[in-house]
Amino acid sequence: MTDLDSTPLQLVLALFIFIAGLVFAVSVRGYFRAPFSRSVSLYLWHSFFCVIYLAYVLNYGGDASGYFRMSLHPDIDFAFGTYGVRFVVSFLSQGMGLSFLGCSLVFQLFGFIGLLAFDGALREVTWDKSRNIRLLATLIVFLPSVSFWSSGLGKDALSFCAMGLSLWAALSLKRRWWLLVLAVLLMLLVRPHMAGMLGLGLAGSFVFQRGIPLPQRVVLGGIALAAAVFLVPLGLNYAGVGEDAGADDVMQYIEGRQGHNLKGGGAVDISSMSPPVQMFTYLFRPTLIEARNLFSLAAALDNTILLFLFIAGGWAILKKPLPPHLLAHNRMFLWIYSLCAWLILAMTTANLGIALRQKWMFAPMLIFLLISVVGRSRYPAESDTPAVDGGAR
Known part of the structure; x- marks a missing residue:
């Protein structure tokens, strides 16, 4: 019996966690305006990929097994990033006696929350669209890569949860500001540099977002800017640049990162690429003609769907004004964060395997922004008010 196996008692605990997660999925569905069947199907789908991810790690290895094994060591110190994940896992493994399976099911619950929030956001902006647009939104939510990377034990489940909660909060920031604070703290735990980008995006949105009175713009923008000033140095320290780094230091860091992770089948030389090509490579490769195995x-199929959406959404943005009912969303925050994250990650990631999972820290926001402008409302006279359950009227 290895340290990744489960005792009979731990199997019972894992089953309890799975059932408790299902009850939780039903309990929170109302907050995300999800029908009962939708919430349950998403939970079962996500749990299925948790098992697949677990089997993959047990057979081929991965960060998840390393996190769990390190969590079994005594005196785990807390720090942001990798050590933050180890600290959380140590509470589950040592404090609660959970096995690798049980810990994985807890982390997949975080990923499920992000998925449910992402689904709720897409349903809110597609309920009045054509059946094909709504099917496209459903297809994106059920993409295997979304659930695979967000269902395993590690940073990706927590960061995806933070991204989903940030997206859902941005749809009604006045009422859900506390949710955004929670999302930033969760992102800070695992990826401080991305938390800094969330803070910068929020601060920038109060400067550029229309319809915000000047007093609120000054107060809220000042608070967000103060948070960004606190978060950005943490992110720079976490990345190894240093909180007092200048522009030259940052450029040296980026150039150094372009040479990292060049081993393995997913490696690609990005140092000679222009930023637009780097961004395309990061988000849309591998393409269908580059596929070499089932994985x-x-x-590549996922990327093809995303590329189609980006072309259709980009064309819609250029051709028609933003529908009035979308103005209530803090879209500026979503644009600033997602574009900054896309650019920086694309310039510092030289391995497509890493990009495949890390892009889901911002890609859902871009998907939301683009799919919200694709197609026409079937109910022009009622399109200012979304359906209560997020479904079609």
């Missing part, structure tokens, strides 16, 4: 083929 890369699945990723």
Whole structure:
């Protein structure tokens, strides 16, 4: 019996966690305006990929097994990033006696929350669209890569949860500001540099977002800017740049990162690429003609769907004004964060395997922004008010 196996008692605990997660999924569905069947199907779908991810790690290895094994060591110190994940896992493994399976099910619950929030956001902006648009939104939510990377034990589940909660909060920031604070803290735990980008995006949105009175713009923008000033140095320290780094230091860091992770089948030389090509490579490769195995083929199919959406959404943005009912969303925050994250990650990631999972820290926001402007409302006279359950009227 290895340290990744489960005792009979731990199997019972894992089953209890799974059932408790299902009850939780039903309990919170109302907050995200999800029908009962939708919430349950998403939970079961996500749990299924948690098992697949677990089997993959047990057979081929991965960060998840390393996190769990390190969590079994005594005297785990807390720090942001990798050590933050180890600290959380140590509470589950040592404090609660959970096995690798049980810990994985807890982390997949975080990923499920992000998925449910992402789904709720897409349903809110597609309920009045054509059946094909709504099917496209559903297809995106059920993409295997979304659930695979967000269902395992590690940073990705927590960061995806933070992204989903940030997206849902941005749809009604006045009422859900506390949710955004929670999302930033969760992102800070695992990826401080991304938390800094969330803070910068929020501060920038109060400067550029229309319709905000000047007093509120000054107060809220000042608070967000103060948070960003606190978060950005943490992110720079976490990345290894240093909180007092200048522009030259940052450029040296980026150039150094372009040479990292060049081993393995997913490696790609990005140092000679222009930023637009780097961004395309990061988000849309591998393409169908680059697929070499089943895994890369699945990723290429996902990327093809995303590329289609980006073309259709970009064309819609250029051709028609933003529908009035979308003005209530803090879209500026979503644009600033997602574009900054896309650019920086694309310039510092030289391995498509890493990009396949890390892009889901911002890609859902871009998907939301683009799919919200694709197609026409079937109910022009009622399009200012979304359906209560997020479904079609």
